[in-house]
Amino acid sequence: MKTVIIGLGNPILTDDSVGIRVSRAIRQRLGQRGEADGRNDTVDIKEVYAGGIRLMDAMTGYDRACIVDAMMTGRSRPGAVTEFDPDELCGTRNMMCTHDTNLSTALELGRMLNMHLPSTIKIWGIEASDVTSFSEQLTDEIERAVPVAVNAILGELNFDAQGEIS
């Protein structure tokens, strides 16, 4: 099983960078491992800065993908972590690329062209509060959401805290 964890967002736009920050925290926790002992289970961690076709490219060749991004739904408190499937996607902040297409269209394109795309895609959205100011710092509530999201994602992927595949 080849898994990819993708942090999505703009690293210099305050809370918009939360997906990138979560992916970096996961990398620290797991170390950027290749193959786990004797099994063909691998996990790669990537940062992606634009949605659409680039995001689809980043998932090509994997069996399972997990995408983390900021969202602004106004329906939950800042810092809330929500998991959903691509088909119920209301759209996180960076899934759509202004310069090509949205993720579901990009995935359909990949499937149409017989590209190897993950059979399981999970999306984690973190409700943001400021995505229009330039800063490398997250706002407080969003900063506190980072470890919550890390644990949730690792739990979902069946990794324990030491990052061993269980």
Next chain:
Amino acid sequence: MKNISIDPITRLEGHGKIEIFLNDEGDVANTYFQVPELRGFERFCVGRQAEDMPVITNRICGVCPEAHHMASVKALDMLFGAEPPPAAKKIRELLYMAFYVTDHTTHFYALGGPDFIIGPDAPASERNILGVIRKVGLDIGKQVIDCRSRNHHVIEKLGGRGVHLAGGLPGGWSKSVSEDERKEIEEVAKKNIDFALFSLKIFDDIVLKNQQYLELVTSDVYLHKTYYMGTVDDKNRVNFYDGMIRIVDPEGKEFVKYPAADYMQHIAERVEPWTYLKFPYLKNVGWKGLEDGMDSGVYIATPLSRLNVSDSMATPLAQEHFERMFETFGSRKIDGRYQPIHHRLATHWARLIELLYASERMLELAQDPEITSPDVRRIPQQIVGVGIGSVEAPRGTLTHHYVSDERGVLTSVNLIVGTTNNYAPMSMSIRRAAEKLISRGKIAEEGMLNRIEMAFRLYDPCLSCATHFLPGQMPMKVIIRNSSSEIIRTVQRD
């Protein structure tokens, strides 16, 4: 006074909005295109070391990091008074051509093309890259994906990192090109030329040979007689990486030609109370509002404008297609130059001609014996304190302007991004589209969203840089209000 708002509904905040204001007779009075503001970029940069800028500014946007990286590095060459060796400039331009190929390819197949290849009145669910590929064949879909990936690979090789490249340094480039890399890039460039010719043929077969589409392209729906801006070389041929900024007037006469560093003598920015974006205009013509014509300082900076300001193309195949486009529009030659094309939908054709030029130029550079020279850097010996760098981003002239203290620490930063140049003309094209669809209170809802989307799509706006973004295919809502601002009708598309 009736107001119509077109609102993407996926974002409660941080989205663009199109407002259409009607007068008491029920005709369009004005159209405004508003986007929220990204705040604090200058504050974010001031106090940093100037040499960090190429890797900061390329993170402004996920679409054109390469353009920001190049404009930034050129600003640093000036700020540190370090002229790069010829090989370094060629490597920068080579990488930049690979970027142009990916960017223009994506726009044609995923954004601009669907309007023509599928048709402007087709449902939005079909007017996308999937529809294009269903119509032209799976093999072409594979070619589009391959084209993007082989050129992304070149960018990563030359730039040291994909997307947010890191190769640029004041006075040059951080790594030279090996002979093996050169050969590989040469092959990529050859494939790019074939792909560009093939894309032009698709445009020919599907758009130009279709009477209905040809009429749309050559109709006056999106026609504005404005000034045009673009970067040209010493023979007045378009160049994406370096040259002088040339402005021609609506009749095609050169109005002014200046080095990028003089931009403040020529470009002013108009602030309007209803939007955060500033409208750049030609200072020496003056601001007359969102109007076209000789007396209005509105200009555009797009693939079409770059071809309009050029006497010719610097590569042979692109030159053939350049001539064909101007001839098709019945443009006459005056003093050896074609008269400008004012039809905005021709921008899609111009973009494909640029795709071909970028591919040919990439091959020229990959075959240049100097490209593998190890001499790629001049170490800066001084701090001049002011740096202005500009390149042609795919969506318009991009300028970075930095001021530093004697230690090279930034004290001020100003950027004019490609899309901002086109903010006024974009609003004008949207208004023109709305005028065709609304008259005397009668509103042709059918096709309205498409036609208005087409108006801004042709400019290929990248609002992540200008402010934040407007989705390429957006769920939209049109809110129609009566003169007391009460909602009387809502048209929605998910």
